Amino acid sequence: xxxxxxxxxxxxxxxxxxxxxxxxxxxxxxxxxxxxxxxxxxxxxxxxxxxxxxxxxxxxxxxxxxxxxxxxxxxxxxxxxxxxxxxxxxxxxxxxxxxxxxxxxxxxxxxxxxxxxxxxxxxxxxxxxxxxxxxxxxxxxxxxxxxxxxxxxxxxxxxxxxxxxxxxxxxxxxxxxxxxxxxxxxxxxxxxxxxxxxxxxxxxxxxxxxxxxxxxxxxxxxxxxxxxxxxxxxxx
Amino acid sequence: xxxxxxxxxxxxxxxxxxxxxxxxxxxxxxxxxxxxxxxxxxxxxxxxxxxxxxxxxxxxxxxxxxxxxxxxxxxxxxxxxxxxxxxxxxxxxxxxxxxxxxxxxxxxxxxxxxxxxxxxxxxxxxxxxxxxxxxxxxxxxxxxxxxxxxxxxxxxxxxxxxxxxxxxxxxxxxxxxxxxxxxxxxxxxxxxxxxxxxxxxxxxxx
Amino acid sequence: xxxxxxxxxxxxxxxxxxxxxxxxxxxxxxxxxxxxxxxxxxxxxxxxxxxxxxxxxxxxxxxxxxxxxxxxxxxxxxxxxxxxxxxxxxxxxxxxxxxxxxxxxxxxxxxxxxxxxxxxxxxxxxxxxxxxxxxxxxxxxxxxxxxxxxxxxxxxxxxxxxxxxxxxxxxxxxxxxxxxxxxxxxxxxxxxxxxxxxxxxxxxxxxxxxxxxxxxxxxxxxxxxxxxxxxxxxxxxxxxxxxxxxxxxxxxxxxxxxxxxxxxxxxxxxxxxxxxxxxxxxxxxxxxxxxxxxxxxxxxxxxxxxxxxxxxxxxxxxxxxxxxxxxxxxxxxxxxxxxxxxxxxxxxxxxxxxxxxxxxxxxxxxxxxxxxxxxxxxxxxxxxxxxxxxxxxxxxxxxxxxxxxxxxxxxxxxxxxxxxxxxxxxxxxxxxxxxxxxxxxxxxxxxxxxxxxxxxxxxxxxxx
Numbered sequence: 049x050x051x052x053x054x055x056x057x058x059x060x061x062x063x064x065x066x067x068x069x070x071x072x073x074x075x076x077x078x079x080x081x082x083x084x085x086x087x088x089x090x091x092x093x094x095x096x097x098x099x100x101x102x103x104x105x106x107x108x109x110x111x112x113x114x115x116x117x118x119x120x121x122x123x124x125x126x127x128x129x130x131x132x133x134x135x136x137x138x139x140x141x142x143x144x145x146x147x148x149x150x151x152x153x154x155x156x157x158x159x160x161x162x163x164x165x166x167x168x169x170x171x172x173x174x175x176x177x178x179x180x181x182x183x184x185x186x187x188x189x190x191x192x193x194x195x196x197x198x199x200x201x202x203x204x205x206x207x208x209x210x211x212x213x214x215x216x217x218x219x220x221x222x223x224x225x226x227x228x229x230x231x232x233x234x235x236x237x238x239x240x241x242x243x244x245x246x247x248x249x250x251x252x253x254x255x256x257x258x259x260x261x262x263x264x265x266x267x268x269x270x271x272x273x274x275x276x277x278x279x280x281x282x283x284x
Numbered sequence: 285x286x287x288x289x290x291x292x293x294x295x296x297x298x299x300x301x302x303x304x305x306x307x308x309x310x311x312x313x314x315x316x317x318x319x320x321x322x323x324x325x326x327x328x329x330x331x332x333x334x335x336x337x338x339x340x341x342x343x344x345x346x347x348x349x350x351x352x353x354x355x356x357x358x359x360x361x362x363x364x365x366x367x368x369x370x371x372x373x374x375x376x377x378x379x380x381x382x383x384x385x386x387x388x389x390x391x392x393x394x395x396x397x398x399x400x401x402x403x404x405x406x407x408x409x410x411x412x413x414x415x416x417x418x419x420x421x422x423x424x425x426x427x428x429x430x431x432x433x434x435x436x437x438x439x440x441x442x443x444x445x446x447x448x449x450x451x452x453x454x455x456x457x458x459x460x461x462x463x464x465x466x467x468x469x470x471x472x473x474x475x476x477x478x479x480x481x482x483x484x485x486x487x488x489x490x
Numbered sequence: 491x492x493x494x495x496x497x498x499x500x501x502x503x504x505x506x507x508x509x510x511x512x513x514x515x516x517x518x519x520x521x522x523x524x525x526x527x528x529x530x531x532x533x534x535x536x537x538x539x540x541x542x543x544x545x546x547x548x549x550x551x552x553x554x555x556x557x558x559x560x561x562x563x564x565x566x567x568x569x570x571x572x573x574x575x576x577x578x579x580x581x582x583x584x585x586x587x588x589x590x591x592x593x594x595x596x597x598x599x600x601x602x603x604x605x606x607x608x609x610x611x612x613x614x615x616x617x618x619x620x621x622x623x624x625x626x627x628x629x630x631x632x633x634x635x636x637x638x639x640x641x642x643x644x645x646x647x648x649x650x651x652x653x654x655x656x657x658x659x660x661x662x663x664x665x666x667x668x669x670x671x672x673x674x675x676x677x678x679x680x681x682x683x684x685x686x687x688x689x690x691x692x693x694x695x696x697x698x699x700x701x702x703x704x705x706x707x708x709x710x711x712x713x714x715x716x717x718x719x720x721x722x723x724x725x726x727x728x729x730x731x732x733x734x735x736x737x738x739x740x741x742x743x744x745x746x747x748x749x750x751x752x753x754x755x756x757x758x759x760x761x762x763x764x765x766x767x768x769x770x771x772x773x774x775x776x777x778x779x780x781x782x783x784x785x786x787x788x789x790x791x792x793x794x795x796x797x798x799x800x801x802x803x804x805x806x807x808x809x810x811x812x813x814x815x816x817x818x819x820x821x822x823x824x825x826x827x828x829x830x831x832x833x834x835x836x837x838x839x840x841x842x843x844x845x846x847x848x849x850x851x852x853x854x855x856x857x858x859x860x861x862x863x864x865x866x867x868x869x870x871x872x873x874x875x876x877x878x879x880x881x882x883x884x885x886x887x888x889x890x891x892x893x894x895x896x897x898x899x900x901x902x903x904x905x906x907x908x909x910x911x912x913x914x915x916x917x918x919x920x921x922x923x924x925x926x927x928x929x930x931x932x933x934x935x936x937x938x939x940x941x942x943x944x945x946x947x948x949x950x951x952x953x954x
Contacts, residue, residue, distance in 0.1 A: 054944040055911055056915075058944035059940065180853035184857070212853075224848075228929075294783075295729070298791030385771035386772075388685055404754050412769075412770065413768075413771065422715075443736045452701070453761065455568075455767055457761040459755070460758060461758075462757055463757070466627075466673055474670050478684075478715055479710070480711070
């Protein structure tokens with residue numbers, strides 16, 4: 049579970065659980081997990097990122113797959129953990145194994161679960177924003193769209209430059225707030241062009257950034273939703 | 285120790301670590317396979333980049349083609365040419381042609397071409413006593429005479445041809461792909477920046 | 491060049507408010523991004539080509555000393571003189587000495603970013619030479635006394651009205667408002683300079699070790715004029731610019747123009763080898779090649795070495811959403827955008843450019859388009875790490891990181907902080923300003939958390 053979901057939108061976590069359970073998976077959420085280490089890693093604090101990577105590897109040691117409702121956290125584990133331990137003969141193998149069985153949620157569902165009926169339903173038009181890490185580190189692009197295409201009631205309309213960064217970038221969004229807001233502004237304009245009822249993405253960071261900018265610009269109508277929320281729908 | 289020796293020593297030192305870092309034997313890039321008929325491909329690409337392509341059957345028809353071209357654009361029947369081309373019957377086409385390096389006031393420059401590259405629609409010109417570089421550079425109009433048999437597929441093939449014919453490189457190899465241009469102002473492409481405003485290729489033979 | 495990267499935030503902020511600049515930046519998508527994409531689609535296998543280009547550049551760096559020596563031998567044999575400069579000052583001194591020895595008065599210049607690195611123009615002018623930039627963009631900047639804002643399109647920040655005003659004032663001619671007419675006027679003004687210059691200075695896109703040649707990719711023709719007409723040609727290039735063979739250059743030639751401007755090839759590609767030969771009717775009598783180190787050899791054999799593969803196409807900045815919003819001047823040195831965020835700290839001082847490697851969302855658009863696959867985001871992250879190790883980041887940030895790291899390794903503490911933060915943020919919801927988050931709240935509302943954390947809710951539902 050990602051830190052932002054834990055703090056801001058637990059329902060995304062439960063939506064992910066529902067999707068995985070519907071797909072027939074037995075899901076555990078290790079209690080002691082904290083952060084994957086990405087904020088420190090991207091700040092240049094590699095030692096603490098390594099410590100957290102090993103902590104995470106221990107906690108998920110018994111899981112066949114590790115599924116993350118975020119392309120950026122999944123990318124951290126899949127792509128960057130092996131880099132962090134490239135010269136560490138003791139832990140390299142364990143971290144590589146963890147990386148190899150870690151997947152972003154929609155990627156996992158498309159790859160391993162034969163999803164026929166989705167629990168969710170959305171009446172209206174959706175537009176999908178490609179979150180950067182998922183897109184460029186893990187190749188998440190076709191997977192969420194394939195799932196959304198199966199969602200009853202929903203119609204997907206593409207926004208221009210869907211793959212352009214929304215400006216979140218973790219601490220960047222606060223350190224370089226003006227630039228970040230300007231980037232989010234362009235994203236909001238692209239969303240606005242589609243006239244969609246909701247913008248959907250696979251990373252909560254982007255969603256918070258986009259939502260914050262939309263609301264500040266006076267748009268109180270466009271829904272801002274995580275792909276898991278849309279696909280899983282409201283709980284019974 | 286000179287600057288040269290210090291720089292090279294630093295480079296060599298760093299590389300004791302480095303030489304093992306890369307695996308060798310990466311697959312060499314295979315240039316795109318040549319089309320069976322290169323002339324149409326060359327013509328299409330050259331035209332796309334703003335060159336004009338005229339066709340004649342025989343080298344002896346070139347002067348008349350040049351005369352017609354100059355008349356069409358209402359240009360005086362005068363040109364500077366590569367010494368290599370002076371033997372063509374220019375005066376029969378009522379053209380005043382001088383063989384020399386170009387000067388600022390030359391309006392039309394006539395050159396040959398060592399070969400041309402179909403992949404990009406590019407002329408390849410080699411400098412030399414018979415082929416001065418300024419003729420394709422200073423005049424407003426550049427007219428190049430190109431034998432259709434001298435069109436090759438890629439730049440790699442062109443280099444192989446230079447090695448085979450000349451061994452070493454001349455002072456200047458100039459690849460020309462259309463009229464000079466700039467997009468510096470508002471990224472708007474404008475032809476005729478500092479070099480020729482028009483490039484015309486007379487393709488000789490089939 | 492004077493470095494002003496310390497003012498990054500202030501300049502970026504001003505750039506965001508500059509409506510004229512924002513209008514100019516709005517052209518980037520169609521003129522650079524879309525054109526590059528279209529040009530790449532012409533190629534049968536872009537990935538294989540990028541891999542080949544990467545391998546060529548890596549091979550050149552692996553045996554750089556041998557290729558440099560080979561280049562020097564071949565260039566010397568063709569009649570050129572090769573000079574070695576350890577620093578920008580050395581390069582400036584060497585070129586001044588050449589100009590003095592040849593009794594040069596007027597110098598025409600073709601566009602070269604390395605000479606911007608050296609601030610060569612200012613130096614030569616101080617030494618009493620007349621220096622004329624001849625690339626249209628660089629010429630405009632010379633008239634305006636401004637630095638370039640882009641390595642390929644140096645004057646992209648100006649519109650034609652500004653250029654018209656500048657020409658009217660400096661050329662003392664009637665105002666022209668049409669782009670073609672402005673280009674024509676610059677041609678008329680500059681042509682006599684080419685004809686009367688004693689020396690032409692160019693950069694080099696590649697140095698060919700096999701033949702000792704300088705390879706130039708240009709569109710305007712000024713590069714050809716500056717290296718053909720004056721009796722002395724000086725080419726200056728970083729030592730990393732060498733490639734082994736002409737065939738290697740042919741591979742790179744498929745990528746450089748496509749990556750830079752979306753052209754399948756630039757209008758002119760010139761391979762210049764030595765001086766005027768016996769019987770030649772034109773060409774320079776003297777050719778000097780200045781090989782500049784200026785910090786490059788220090789990167790070899792380190793984690794920063796991949797940066798030396800750079801072929802200066804500018805695709806990274808064209809595709810960078812930060813650059814697309816603020817333009818190039820905010821970066822404060824020669825090279826803007828992602829490549830500048832790596833090169834500026836390395837060449838001009840890590841302590842003078844702390845913002846640059848941090849002002850990136852790590853979106854990876856630059857890495858995805860780099861023709862020689864430089865892992866720009868990894869290099870920026872490594873520079874952030876060096877900043878931390880050297881104590882260059884604010885103490886608030888350092889303590890924040892330390893506290894986060896401490897807490898994240900203690901699940902109970904972490905869970906408690908998350909709980910407290912969720913409740914606090916919920917209570918503060920609706921405020922348009924929050925302490926510590928003022929840069930966020932300047933342009934965005936603060937999102938409201940649900941109230942309880944996932945962890946709490948999950949425990950309720952799955953009691954042990």
